[in-house]
Amino acid sequence: MQFKEFLKDKISLFLIAWGVFTTLFYLVLLAIAPGEEWASSATYFPYDGSIVIATIVLLIVHRFYGMKSMEGKVWGIIMVGVFLWMVAELIWGVDVLLCEMGHTGMPAILLDNADYPFLAGYIFLVIGFIYKARHTELKPNMGYTFIINSLAGAFAIISIYLVTYPTMTSAYYSDSEIFFLNAYVAFDILLFAIALQIALYWGKAISKGWYLLSIALFSMMVADIGYAALDIRGIYFDGALIELAWVFAYLLIGLAANYQKKLHESFM
Amino acid sequence: MATKACEFVQNELMFLGDILSMGMVKKGLERVGSSPELATPGDLVKAIDVHIEPAIVTFVGPAKARKISLKLKDRLTRMEVN
Numbered sequence: 001m002q003f004k005e006f007l008k009d010k011i012s013l014f015l016i017a018w019g020v021f022t023t024l025f026y027l028v029l030l031a032i033a034p035g036e037e038w039a040s041s042a043t044y045f046p047y048d049g050s051i052v053i054a055t056i057v058l059l060i061v062h063r064f065y066g067m068k069s070m071e072g073k074v075w076g077i078i079m080v081g082v083f084l085w086m087v088a089e090l091i092w093g094v095d096v097l098l099c100e101m102g103h104t105g106m107p108a109i110l111l112d113n114a115d116y117p118f119l120a121g122y123i124f125l126v127i128g129f130i131y132k133a134r135h136t137e138l139k140p141n142m143g144y145t146f147i148i149n150s151l152a153g154a155f156a157i158i159s160i161y162l163v164t165y166p167t168m169t170s171a172y173y174s175d176s177e178i179f180f181l182n183a184y185v186a187f188d189i190l191l192f193a194i195a196l197q198i199a200l201y202w203g204k205a206i207s208k209g210w211y212l213l214s215i216a217l218f219s220m221m222v223a224d225i226g227y228a229a230l231d232i233r234g235i236y237f238d239g240a241l242i243e244l245a246w247v248f249a250y251l252l253i254g255l256a257a258n259y260q261k262k263l264h265e266s267f268m
Numbered sequence: 269m270a271t272k273a274c275e276f277v278q279n280e281l282m283f284l285g286d287i288l289s290m291g292m293v294k295k296g297l298e299r300v301g302s303s304p305e306l307a308t309p310g311d312l313v314k315a316i317d318v319h320i321e322p323a324i325v326t327f328v329g330p331a332k333a334r335k336i337s338l339k340l341k342d343r344l345t346r347m348e349v350n
Contacts, residue, residue, distance in 0.1 A: 062280050069285030071327055152342035183273040260326075266286075268291030 001266040003208060011057055011258045013183045018053055019251045022046035023244055026257070028241070040238035041096045047243055048093040051086045057254035058082055061261045070263070074132045075257055081124030082253060088117040090263040115180045122187040129194040136198060144200045155221060159185040163228040170232060181228045188221035209259040216252035219245045270304040273312050273347055277320070278304075280340055284327055296320045308347035313341050 006012055025046045035037035058079035065072030091114045095106035096239075163185050167178045195217055199210035230236035245258035270278065274293060276279075281289040290304075296315030297307050316337050324333040 064285075065289075066285045066287065068282070069288065070283050072285055136332065244272055264288055264323075267319070267326070268288060268295055 001263050006208075006259055006262050009258065009262055011060070012255060015053065015057065015251045015254050015258070018046070018050060019248060022247050024090075026239065026241060026244055031240070035237065038100070041100050043239040043243065044093040044096050047247055048086075048089050050247045051089050054250040054254035055079065055083050055086045058257050061257040064261050064265075070135055071260070074128050075260070077128035078133060078253070078257070081121040081128065082250070084121035084124065085250075088114045088121070091117075101248065115176075119180065119183060122184070122191070125191055126187065126194075129134040129191055129198075133194055133198055134204070141201065144197070147200065148193050148196055151196070152189050155189050155192070159189065159221075159225055162225050163232075166232045167228065172232070181224075181231075184224045185221065185228070188217055188224055188268055192217035192221060209256045209263065210261055212252050212256035213237060214254060216249045219252060220249040223249060271307045273309040273344060274307040276305045276343065276347070277312050278338060279314075280336075281320075281324070284324070292320055292323050296323075309344040312344050316341055316344075 003247055006014070009116045026043055029042060031038040040091055058075060062072055065075060067073075068078065089263055091106055091110050095111060099105045100119050128173050159182075167173050167181050173181070193212040199207040202210070223242060226242040226245060227236060230240065230242060236242075274297070278289050278293050281292065284292070290293065293312075294304055296319035297303055297311055299319050300311055300314040302308070302311035302315070320340075321337040322334055324336055327333070328336070
């Protein structure tokens with residue numbers, strides 16, 4: 001299947017269009033109402049929309065393969081992980097929406113514990129990625145191993161410099177906040193390395209979906225490191241451009257899943 | 269109704285999902301001028317070479333796909349001899 005053909009698919013077009021719409025939405029709001037609360041709150045609409053759309057695409061892909069198939073299990077496990085992320089994102093989004101409408105917002109117990117579904121989501125993604133890797137015969141290749149280890153090592157050093165060290169030496173964060181901020185980045189690097197491993201070992205022709213997943217995880221890593229770096233300096237706000245990296249990550253996960261589906265459909 | 273040889277290949281590829289397995293075998297047979305209802309083991313061996321193996325590669329990678337297709341072709345060859 002040609003990549004151009006994939007880009008013409010309705011689901012792919014919708015995911016790309018949502019990405020463009022979200023980017024323009026953020027830029028326009030930053031230009032016309034910088035720092036205003038209503039503008040920050042408004043960005044939750046396209047932001048949360050991106051993960052809801054990604055979850056729906058994953059559900060479609062999972063249903064295409066079926067519960068019993070290997071690929072169906074992989075995308076099913078990834079879908080559960082992304083669904084948990086969606087739950088966590090919606091807790092924040094609905095809270096803002098309720099407050100804007102003059103209500104009291106979400107219960108504190110949900111807001112205080114929103115990090116747990118995020119973390120659980122990561123665990124499902126790791127399981128899904130490892131399940132896929134285990135069903136793929138990956139022969140040792142020094143060149144690829146070097147590339148993957150170098151990239152993962154470089155990102156680990158950057159994250160230690162920008163996230164781990166500053167959070168641990170700051171009095172601003174609680175122990176659990178330090179744990180979550182660092183765990184997210186660590187999981188991003190781990191998932192990025194596994195996805196890239198699968199993509200590289202298989203070659204360009206058949207693993208574009210896993211390259212897209214690698215880029216998604218890279219984007220997620222940029223978002224998590226960027227968020228932590230800005231938050232440490234006290235300059236992060238809802239609606240900041242760094243949030244677009246999360247949006248792109250969610251939409252790229254959807255695109256990756258849809259690519260695999262289209263690829264396999266082309267053999268039928 | 270699919271031939272015995274065709275059913276055998278479809279069943280062996282069920283780990284890819286039932287719709288995909290049947291669709292892939294059907295398209296492979298069409299490419300070699302056959303169909304699930306008429307497929308001989310020989311047709312299926314050709315279909316594996318031209319279509320089914322490249323399709324399996326996209327699921328499990330080239331090395332494992334090669335193993336699966338060799339195993340299938342071996343069984344089909346024995347089926348043809350018998």
